[in-house]
Amino acid sequence: MKLSEFNRLDDDQARAVFNQCCGASRWVRLMVAAKPFPSKIAMQDAAAWLWKSMQAADYLEAFDGHPKIGDADLLKKKYRRTRAMLTREQSGVAQASDQVLRELAQYNHDYETKFGYIFIVCATGKTAAEMLQLIKTRISHQPDREITIAAAEQAKIMALRLDQLIEAE
Structure with a gap:
């Protein structure tokens, strides 16, 4: 538009x-x-x-609007309104091996258990293997550092989505 x-x-x-x-x-x-x-x-x-x-509460509310990286079933159910955009953003997961997907699922679970929210990454242009490496690195962060990184990733996602939704004159 x-x-x-x-x-x-x-x-x-x-x-x-x-x-x-x-x-x-x-x-x-x-x-x-x-x-x-x-x-x-x-x-x-x-x-x-x-x-x-x-603030942190705003970040958490925004993070709740994302499916877990690689969770195709959740993409189809909960995020119907933005499914096409999310599928495009997570296209690097579509080519992933079963092993990488299993590891991503395990790290996603561990990350959410540790931080209380899902792993947020601007997935556009990243392969599943790259995202797996990122989550492996970021899971070791302290909570205050990690929420700052996740919020910065959310900002990248917002900018990309705005760019896709709104055309210049």
Whole structure:
């Protein structure tokens, strides 16, 4: 959709678009309040700036809007509205061996047990093996460091999704 079309959406419609980018309700509410945007760059800048003002509870709410890396069944069920986008983002998992998928599943479980939320990574362009290496590294982090990294990954995901959903004029 063109930016001019987006700017004409009512608040509920704009909220639905932003919810596809990030599940943090406070971020979505602030983005809706910030419209209209004079340019796509201004929208991206606002998204990044507002994300930096979020707190841990906002991060956790956003993280809850993601399926586990490689969880194809959950993609089909819970995330119907954004399935195409999520499938594209996680396309590197489609070619993974059964061994890599089993390890990813185990590390996902261990990560969630340790941190209380799923492993968040901007999966676009990454293979399953690369994501497995990332989770193996990140699981050793302290919780305060890891939530900061996960939040930065969420910011990358939001930027990519906004870029895909909104066209410049």
